[in-house]
Amino acid sequence: MTDVNSRILKYLRSDRRGKEANALEREALNDAFLYEALEGLAEQQREQSIRDIEFLSRCLKVRINTRWKRKLVWMGTAAVILVFFVVGLGIYRWCGTQPYKEESFVYVDENKEVAEVVFEHEGLQDSLSIQKSQVTEEVDIVPESADEEWESLMKENKGSVPFGGYKQFYRYIQDSLRYPEDALQQRREGNIKLSFYVNKAGRPSHIRVVKWITYSCNKEAIRLLCEGPAWNYTGDTSFVLIPFRLQK
Amino acid sequence: MHLKRIARTVSDEELLTAYCQKKDKEYWRVLYERYMPLVYGVTLKYLKRPEDARQAVVCIFDDLMTKASVESVPIFKSWLYDYVRDYCWKELRERFADLSVTLDENLAEFCDGFNIDFIRGDAANERVLQKCMESLPEKQRISIRRFFMEDRSYKEIEDSTGFPLKLIKSLVQNGKRNLKLCFEKKEIV
Numbered sequence: 001m002t003d004v005n006s007r008i009l010k011y012l013r014s015d016r017r018g019k020e021a022n023a024l025e026r027e028a029l030n031d032a033f034l035y036e037a038l039e040g041l042a043e044q045q046r047e048q049s050i051r052d053i054e055f056l057s058r059c060l061k062v063r064i065n066t067r068w069k070r071k072l073v074w075m076g077t078a079a080v081i082l083v084f085f086v087v088g089l090g091i092y093r094w095c096g097t098q099p100y101k102e103e104s105f106v107y108v109d110e111n112k113e114v115a116e117v118v119f120e121h122e123g124l125q126d127s128l129s130i131q132k133s134q135v136t137e138e139v140d141i142v143p144e145s146a147d148e149e150w151e152s153l154m155k156e157n158k159g160s161v162p163f164g165g166y167k168q169f170y171r172y173i174q175d176s177l178r179y180p181e182d183a184l185q186q187r188r189e190g191n192i193k194l195s196f197y198v199n200k201a202g203r204p205s206h207i208r209v210v211k212w213i214t215y216s217c218n219k220e221a222i223r224l225l226c227e228g229p230a231w232n233y234t235g236d237t238s239f240v241l242i243p244f245r246l247q248k
Numbered sequence: 249m250h251l252k253r254i255a256r257t258v259s260d261e262e263l264l265t266a267y268c269q270k271k272d273k274e275y276w277r278v279l280y281e282r283y284m285p286l287v288y289g290v291t292l293k294y295l296k297r298p299e300d301a302r303q304a305v306v307c308i309f310d311d312l313m314t315k316a317s318v319e320s321v322p323i324f325k326s327w328l329y330d331y332v333r334d335y336c337w338k339e340l341r342e343r344f345a346d347l348s349v350t351l352d353e354n355l356a357e358f359c360d361g362f363n364i365d366f367i368r369g370d371a372a373n374e375r376v377l378q379k380c381m382e383s384l385p386e387k388q389r390i391s392i393r394r395f396f397m398e399d400r401s402y403k404e405i406e407d408s409t410g411f412p413l414k415l416i417k418s419l420v421q422n423g424k425r426n427l428k429l430c431f432e433k434k435e436i437v
Contacts, residue, residue: 008285021401029424030363033329036352037289042413044298052298053285056305060281063306064273 004034009053011038012046149191150241159238160198160231172228173242180216183244188213192221192242202230210239217244260324268317276313283325284309287332294336294351308335362428364396380430387411388423395420 011024028035041049162169183189193211196204204225209218221242231238258266260279267275280287284305291304312331321327333351367373381389390409394400400408405416 003282005282005285008289016403017401018404019399021403022395022399025401026396029421033283033286033290033325033332036293037286040289040291040293040301041285043292043296048298049285049288049292052302053288056284056288056302057281059302059306060277060284060309063309064277 005053008037008041009050012041012050012053015046149193153193153239153241156239159234159236162231162240163202163229169229173224176224176227177242177244178220179244179246180214180220183214183217184246186214187246188217189244189246192217192244194221194225194240194242195237196225196240197236198231198233198238200233202233204228204231204238213244220244261321264316264321264324271317273313276316277309279324280309280312283328287328290329290332291336295339300339304335304339308332311335362424362431364424364427367431376431376434377427380427380434383430384423384426387415388419388426391416391419392423392427396424 007020007024011021014021024034025038028038190213191211192209192213194204194207195210196207199205207222207225209221212218221244224242225240260282263275263279267273267279287305287308288301291308292298292301295301295304308331312328315331319327337351364377367377381392384392391405391411394405394408395402402413402416402420405411406413409416411419
């Protein structure tokens with residue numbers, strides 16, 4: 001059965017001429033519905049009728065979709081946005097908690113022998129975390145500004161500064177420093193001087209011990225630097241003093 | 249959508265049943281779209297303005313979409329046609345606040361079962377028909393000949409004869425009626 005819809009469109013488009021137009025008109029003589037419709041259409045410009053019929057076709061398609069498909073589309077886009085958001089959040093968190101491994105090389109020369117020790121540690125991306133650990137023994141280690149070594153270091157140091165400033169940095173050192181057992185027993189103390197670069201993430205890297213006390217103290221100093229606050233990125237070598245002071 | 253491809257061969261009633269069973273509005277839309285230009289044409293005839301006709305088409309679409317799942321519909325096309333006329337009547341009554349509004353009622357005579365093509369298929373009947381043709385007034389004869397035997401549309405007849413469109417329509421209708429009467433007389437004789 002040929003679609004009445006397309007036949008009427010053909011009828012209009014052919015400007016109501018031709019054998020098919022005649023056939024439609026003949027049919028209309030026996031079909032009241034068709035007859036009245038053709039009467040109505042005869043009263044206006046065929047272009048208007050064609051436009052309206054095509055418009056109505058689109059309109060009805062949208063009309064049934066509006067009900068439930070549009071809801072689906074909204075729900076779909078909402079779901080996609082939610083997924084992106086969750087993924088983004090996940091990535092952000094992941095970056096935050098991802099341990100950041102780095103190696104540093106400690107040159108120890110206790111017996112005037114250079115030994116290379118690979119010391120792996122984990123640093124934290126979170127620049128403002130300051131670890132508090134149990135202090136094995138009360139040690140007063142904030143360097144005096146009158147300290148000669150300190151002054152010369154400051155002059156030397158063209159490089160980075162820790163976030164939060166030195167005061168906060170040394171407060172962190174005081175809270176976190178775990179005086180090594182052997183150095184405690186041997187009553188060894190002093191300043192450990194570390195040289196390092198700051199990488200783009202603000203973490204100290206390529207740490208070297210420039211001035212040392214004991215191997216264990218060196219390790220502890222490196223640990224403190226790595227786990228401490230971030231430094232601002234320059235390109236230069238930086239220096240820092242980690243004081244180890246026994247209580248008098 | 250695959251529905252479009254099947255739809256050509258599926259009957260109106262089958263499509264309607266499928267809609268009622270599956271509750272898929274797409275079925276309804278495909279069914280309605282078959283006759284949508286007819287709905288448009290009829291509403292245009294009575295409501296006159298195209299914007300009113302468009303709105304009516306959409307309203308009727310909505311109304312019947314819900315009705316279809318409730319009522320039992322033996323013949324879709326007549327059910328649709330009845331509703332369209334009813335709708336137009338209600339609209340006109342509301343608009344003109346005139347309870348005497350009526351729609352065209354003289355359409356019954358169209359379905360008179362007098363099929364000229366069918367008659368012409370038989371040689372004997374063809375001769376009777378030709379005789380009857382001669383008894384027609386000239387304008388009617390010309391119009392009938394062009395319309396039924398030469399397959400010309402109203403517009404084409406207007407082009408060739410110069411008769412106005414409305415006149416041609418009534419000539420064809422009256423001519424057909426006269427032929428029917430003449431034929432029936434001859435048959436009896």
